[in-house]
Amino acid sequence: MTSSAYANADSTQVSGPPTMKEVAARAGVSAMTVSRVLHEDPRVLPNTRRMVLTAIDELGYRRNELARSLRVGRTTGMVGLVITNLANPFYSQLALGVESVVAGRGLKVVLGNTNDDVDNERQLVGDLVARRVDGIIVVPAGRDQTHLAPAAVNGTPVVLCARPPIDISADCVLLDDLGGARAAVEWLLRGGHRRIGFLGPPAVWTSAERLRGFHDTMAEAGIAVEPRFVRSDQRDVAAAEKAATELLGMPDAPTAFFCANSRNTLGVYRAMRHLRTEVTVAGFDQFELADMLEMPLAVVAYDTEEMGREAARMLIARMDAGAATSEPARRVVVPTKLVAFDAAH
Amino acid sequence: MTSSAYANADSTQVSGPPTMKEVAARAGVSAMTVSRVLHEDPRVLPNTRRMVLTAIDELGYRRNELARSLRVGRTTGMVGLVITNLANPFYSQLALGVESVVAGRGLKVVLGNTNDDVDNERQLVGDLVARRVDGIIVVPAGRDQTHLAPAAVNGTPVVLCARPPIDISADCVLLDDLGGARAAVEWLLRGGHRRIGFLGPPAVWTSAERLRGFHDTMAEAGIAVEPRFVRSDQRDVAAAEKAATELLGMPDAPTAFFCANSRNTLGVYRAMRHLRTEVTVAGFDQFELADMLEMPLAVVAYDTEEMGREAARMLIARMDAGAATSEPARRVVVPTKLVAFDAAH
DNA sequence: TTGTAAGCGTTATCAC
DNA sequence: GTGATAACGCTTACAA
Numbered sequence: 211m212t213s214s215a216y217a218n219a220d221s222t223q224v225s226g227p228p229t230m231k232e233v234a235a236r237a238g239v240s241a242m243t244v245s246r247v248l249h250e251d252p253r254v255l256p257n258t259r260r261m262v263l264t265a266i267d268e269l270g271y272r273r274n275e276l277a278r279s280l281r282v283g284r285t286t287g288m289v290g291l292v293i294t295n296l297a298n299p300f301y302s303q304l305a306l307g308v309e310s311v312v313a314g315r316g317l318k319v320v321l322g323n324t325n326d327d328v329d330n331e332r333q334l335v336g337d338l339v340a341r342r343v344d345g346i347i348v349v350p351a352g353r354d355q356t357h358l359a360p361a362a363v364n365g366t367p368v369v370l371c372a373r374p375p376i377d378i379s380a381d382c383v384l385l386d387d388l389g390g391a392r393a394a395v396e397w398l399l400r401g402g403h404r405r406i407g408f409l410g411p412p413a414v415w416t417s418a419e420r421l422r423g424f425h426d427t428m429a430e431a432g433i434a435v436e437p438r439f440v441r442s443d444q445r446d447v448a449a450a451e452k453a454a455t456e457l458l459g460m461p462d463a464p465t466a467f468f469c470a471n472s473r474n475t476l477g478v479y480r481a482m483r484h485l486r487t488e489v490t491v492a493g494f495d496q497f498e499l500a501d502m503l504e505m506p507l508a509v510v511a512y513d514t515e516e517m518g519r520e521a522a523r524m525l526i527a528r529m530d531a532g533a534a535t536s537e538p539a540r541r542v543v544v545p546t547k548l549v550a551f552d553a554a555h
Numbered sequence: 556m557t558s559s560a561y562a563n564a565d566s567t568q569v570s571g572p573p574t575m576k577e578v579a580a581r582a583g584v585s586a587m588t589v590s591r592v593l594h595e596d597p598r599v600l601p602n603t604r605r606m607v608l609t610a611i612d613e614l615g616y617r618r619n620e621l622a623r624s625l626r627v628g629r630t631t632g633m634v635g636l637v638i639t640n641l642a643n644p645f646y647s648q649l650a651l652g653v654e655s656v657v658a659g660r661g662l663k664v665v666l667g668n669t670n671d672d673v674d675n676e677r678q679l680v681g682d683l684v685a686r687r688v689d690g691i692i693v694v695p696a697g698r699d700q701t702h703l704a705p706a707a708v709n710g711t712p713v714v715l716c717a718r719p720p721i722d723i724s725a726d727c728v729l730l731d732d733l734g735g736a737r738a739a740v741e742w743l744l745r746g747g748h749r750r751i752g753f754l755g756p757p758a759v760w761t762s763a764e765r766l767r768g769f770h771d772t773m774a775e776a777g778i779a780v781e782p783r784f785v786r787s788d789q790r791d792v793a794a795a796e797k798a799a800t801e802l803l804g805m806p807d808a809p810t811a812f813f814c815a816n817s818r819n820t821l822g823v824y825r826a827m828r829h830l831r832t833e834v835t836v837a838g839f840d841q842f843e844l845a846d847m848l849e850m851p852l853a854v855v856a857y858d859t860e861e862m863g864r865e866a867a868r869m870l871i872a873r874m875d876a877g878a879a880t881s882e883p884a885r886r887v888v889v890p891t892k893l894v895a896f897d898a899a900h
Numbered sequence: 901t902t903g904t905a906a907g908c909g910t911t912a913t914c915a916c
Numbered sequence: 917g918t919g920a921t922a923a924c925g926c927t928t929a930c931a932a
Contacts, residue, residue, distance in 0.1 A: 341633075
């Protein structure tokens, strides 16, 4: 009957959420008995139990999980997820995958956005460790990963995502960037293309790998890559369109492009439409309407959510093993699949 | 010199992260002095300070924020964010907005995904309260919001997002669903359309409002809405395409559609292309390539990230005011803007 | 079956 | 300047 608000109003000052002691007092028992009821200890008498439950209900009591984990030892039921940019669908799908696995274990996700800034990342990770999360999944922003080393995080399990560990030992889940790039470029080569351009974002590890795949595959086919056809600092569609327009305006322009992400693919499409030309594109990332574009197109598709799920599984495995384990770091590679679309319409 | 790992190895058993007491012992001072150094208390002697800092460094010590918030009172520096589906760009942008504001205050975001299930939501919110988050932002999944009432969350500040409070008092940030819908339908009417279809997802509040805007505007124009032209259970693009195809196959088919979200807009576009017809569409949600579709199109655009930012601002205002305040619940409406594209290409 | 005491890691308060 | 003590809310170990 009495709501929590009224119950609190008894005291002169609002005193925050009700505590176990208050419940105990109201039920006329000791705090331990309340604790036992909460733990479904079968030894408490049905009567006592009922009184405690009533008091809990009346006060709107909830056990303080912070205090609990302080006493009972080390596990807080929270895992940290440190990503570079939530607005990017890649990362939000990753987050979804992580969340789904982690929630299945009753764990919560504490989120951090780094904007690809290593200092933010260092700070965030430090904060998560200070909050005693049970593990951390991070998409590392840069080459400096010293703050992710086991010693730096007091042994908190860490799983890297999308980019590999550098100078530290840690589990990681990677995408098959190299394989995907090769498949894409081979598709262009099979189409008879020889003058192929590359468009990508500034070189984080991922796009560097994709560029490497481009170079390797071209080299193996005995085709020289023209440096003027390689552009890799387009962060958004507009920049990509501009770069594509420039390349397409060159003498002996490329007849095809390999794009390291969907923003660049979209940029080429826009450039092509505006110039009323036709080019062939193979690009990383599946995207909405890819099959409807009037352009010979293939995309490198993959399951981002699965990457997140796998990262979460690896993390949980480490957590279960306890910091004690010194199993060598694992590395899982998520496969890619080339999906080609007809230009016909 | 000595790394945390080695320091721990002193004891027989790995004993978790180093504590303040261990730092104190190593520095030859009391725990209080360590605490004071951490608080930059000017009274500690430079020498003592240095010894403590050294010990901290050697042990890789980090203050336990959980224990800290237990002692120092109520604030954990975490806010809960409970959304329905992270994979939906709407929610990930929302999350980004929330994160950016909240991070500016040194707060962390604890994430929860409900999949639009009220039971999940209830559970999640309960969990967050048990973890003593300082506030909660939630996109409520259903009409039953009793678990979000102030009493149910022990007075933890709650801000609702995208959907209004029902039978409870709470701050909220809404999108101008009604206004956006009216603008969209008016645009179609100005284009001379009379037989207009409606396509939308199953009726959560948001799409119900958009449907209401459709009906209102049609009624005011003195045009009868044909029930056979109203379909609202398309959850994805494929279902939307199917529905659109059916409507377009009817005798006296619609010449235009108002779509309650981008998935339905995309479905119409696909149907149109496959049927080689032309229809006009006005739809909620901005999306990539909207300007490139060969179809007379207008979209209702809005700033999702700003919604998140606003929600975070409201929450922080409540948190600062303390649970004590009984200011009436505030309601902020984020405006929409109609963006029309030329079909010309 | 239930209660008491001690302690998890930190800090406010009051001594020294 | 620095330290002892108690307390935050809870639970393990032991006593009654």
